[in-house]
Amino acid sequence: MITKEVVEKVAKLSRLELTEEEVAVHAEQLNKILETMDILKQIDTDGIEPLAHVLPIQNVLREDEVGECMPREKVLSNAPEQADGMFQVPKIV
Amino acid sequence: MDYEVVIGCEVHVELKTKTKIFCNCPTDFGGAPNTHVCPVCLGLPGTLPVLNKKVLEYAIKAGLATNCEIAEYSKFDRKNYFYPDLTKAYQISQFDLPICKNGYVEINVGGKTKKIGLTRIHMEEDAGKLVHQGATITSATGSLADYNRAGVPLIEIVSEPDLRSAEEVLAFLTNLKAIIEYTGVSDAKMEQGSLRCDVNISLRPFGQEEFGTRAEIKNLNSFRAVERVINYEIDRQTDILEDGGQVVQETRTWDEGKGVTLSLRSKEDSDEYRYFPDPDLTPLVIDRAWVEELRSSLPxxxxxxxxxxxxxxxxxxxxxxxxxxxxxxxxxxxxxxxxxxxxxxxxxxxxxxxxxxxxxxxxxxxxxxxxxxxxxxxxxxxxxxxxxxxxxxxxxxxxxxxxxxxxxxxxxKGLVQISDEGAIVAIVDEVLANNPKSVEDYRAGKKQAMGFLVGQVMKASKGQANPGVVNKLLAERLEQ
Incomplete structure (x- = not known):
């Protein structure tokens, strides 16, 4: 059961600011999703390995060879604030 | 009451690959800020990470060198948390199917050999580096992020809580560092940050089966700091328990200057990483022949x-x-x-x-x-x-x-030996003239006087005279 408190906690972990109404809406919608999941739970999955990837591919690897990096003006072009070639972020703690 | 200290370590080792774990950016240390980055390690939309084969090879080698089982099947997961040193708001790591598990490292303390269990070794990406604009993180007005290190490959080696003293921890880290260095997968240098250690410490009364509540001290970058932290925590936790209090489960940081550990955050609100399999990366099925090939390549x-x-x-x-x-x-x-x-x-x-x-x-x-x-x-x-x-x-x-x-x-330097008899004779004569007492002693039957005279000749020749020739010439002169 997804309560108001659970929604608030998940929102906090995801750094989302929700209004009272939004919390209520999300609680209801998340509960509906969980109800649908309950239907899936009825399927017998004994002896079936959990799925790690939906596509039947594995071992996609690359060689350890150096390639091009991005020019720094481009790297920082979307930064709201920057200083000394670095991204500037607000006070952390 | 006497308490037994229980310690486990998490050791992060930077792998010595040319490129990052999921992109072609170089791993070289010391570039100007944000010059070793690309859309993949910056986490820009529409990019796809691809695993560096060398990282997998090195992680397997590290596992084999520490007696681990190498997984048949392994995958990457996203560890979700917000912190400005992460570009994507998640770190690509491994959760329930790490590449290596159930290993051990042997240590030798007080003449006894002990096996320290390794729970697991997993692959992950390093985070970027933050420069705080102020004396400390708490007094800073803001922070600057450099992502050159973001995506540098790491392995995290997690030990069992098998360690019982600072001495054992140091022996464990010394041996682990040497093993890693021998395999050639990392420089494993603590001072340079290519080997970093977190320690989990708890106390329990001797004889008690269950573990006490632990504190985790993060990012120790010298053997000296590890030793000081352990001794500090033993004292701190003993005082709390003696006063009838309870140790709080939390992450603490080491203040090198003050020589104390400080609370960073309590564990309850930080440990919700909401891991899930990273759909951008494919699962790994490890070829056993390759594993054996790597095993036989180990020194x-x-x-x-x-x-x-x-x-x-x-x-x-x-x-x-x-x-x-x-x-x-x-x-x-x-x-x-x-x-x-x-x-x-x-x-x-x-x-x-x-x-x-x-x-x-x-x-x-x-x-x-x-x-x-x-x-x-x-x-x-x-x-x-x-x-x-x-x-x-x-x-x-x-x-x-x-x-x-x-x-x-x-x-x-003209240190070459002098064997020319003519050159040595002059020194011999001079030494004999300056040491009449020894000459007399020798002739009176004290043969050990010869050794002293040889020494004097060698000294006078600045060690360059051929000792064989010196002996021969001295004997000739003394028997005259």
Missing amino acids: EMPMAKRKRLIEEEGLPEYDAGVITSSKVLAEFYDGVRAHYGDAKKTSNWIMGELLARVNAEGIELEDIKVKPEHLAALLTVLDKGEINGKIAKEVFAEMFNTGKEPESIIKE
């Missing part, structure tokens, strides 16, 4: 080498421990021994002259200029008596500074 490991040096080379335990604690030293030792027969003399020169100079100069072992075969050559001429010990040390100092071979140094 002799430090504990095995240590054992060999004690049992086959006849070195004292202490010598064997010092020499095998570093791959460079162990290889240097083997290099000398390939050309020179005396094991103990080799070890004495490595631990004495070589290490004393390395420490005095503050250089890295990798940067030693002396070649092992040159030390072998020096010891050989020393053994033959062509030069004496004092001159050998002088020659070695020059070899250490320049990397030249001993023969040319001996020639250049």
Whole structure:
């Protein structure tokens, strides 16, 4: 059961600011999703390995060879604030 | 009450690959900020990470070297948390299917060998570096992010809570560091941040089965800090328990200057990482033939080498421990021994002259200029008596500074032995004239006076006279 408190906690972990109404809406919608999941739970999955990837591919690897990096003006072009070639972020703690 | 200390370690090791774990950016340290980045490690939309094969190879090698089982099937997961050193708001790591598990590292403390269990080794990406604009993170007005390090490959090695003292932890870290260094997958240098350690410490009354509540101290970057942290935490937690209080489960940070640990955050609100499989990366099915190929490519490991040096080379335990604690030293030792027969003399020169100079100069072992075969050559001429010990040390100092071979140094500096009888006779006569008492003693039957006179001649010739010729000439003169 997804309560108001659970929604608030998940929102906090995801750094989302929700209004009272939004919390209520999300609680209801998340509960509906969980109800649908309950239907899936009825399927017998004994002896079936959990799925790690939906596509039947594995071992996609690359060689350890150096390639091009991005020019720094481009790297920082979307930064709201920057200083000394670095991204500037607000006070952390 | 007496408490037993229970310690587990999490060790992060930076792998020595050319490129990052999921993109082609170089891993070189020291570039200008944000110049070793690309859309993948910056986490820009529409990019796809692809695993560096070398990272997988190195992680498997590290696992094999620490007696781990290598997974048949492994995958990457997203560890979600917000912090400005992450570009994507998640770190790509491994959760429930790590590449290696159930290994151990042997340690030798107080003459006893003990196996320290390794729960797992997993692959992950490093985070970026933050520069706080202020004296400390809490007083900073803001922070600057450099993502050159974001995506540098790491392995995290997690030990079982098998360690029971600071001494055991140091032995564990020393051996683990040596093993990693031997495999060549990392420089494993704590001072340079390529090996970092978190320690989990708790106390329990002796005899109690269940563990006490633990504190985790993060990001220790020197052996000295690890030792101080453990001793500090033992005192701190003992005081709390003695006062009838309870240790809080939390992450703490080490303040090197003040010598204390400080609370960073309580564990309850930080540990919700909401791991899930990363759909951008494919699962790994590990080829067993490849694993065996990697296993057979591993060099002799430090504990095995240590054992060999004690049992086959006849070195004292202490010598064997010092020499095998570093791959460079162990290889240097083997290099000398390939050309020179005396094991103990080799070890004495490595631990004495070589290490004393390395420490005095503050250089890295990798940067030693002396070649092992040159030390072998020096010891050989020393053994033959062509030069004496004092001159050998002088020659070695020059070899250490320049990397030249001993023969040319001996020639250049005119340290070459004098065997010409005419030149030695003059010195012999002078010594005899200056030491009438010894001459008298010898002639009166005190044959040991000869040794003193030989010494005087050698000294007068600055050690360069051929001792055989000196003996012969002295005997001739004294019997006259």
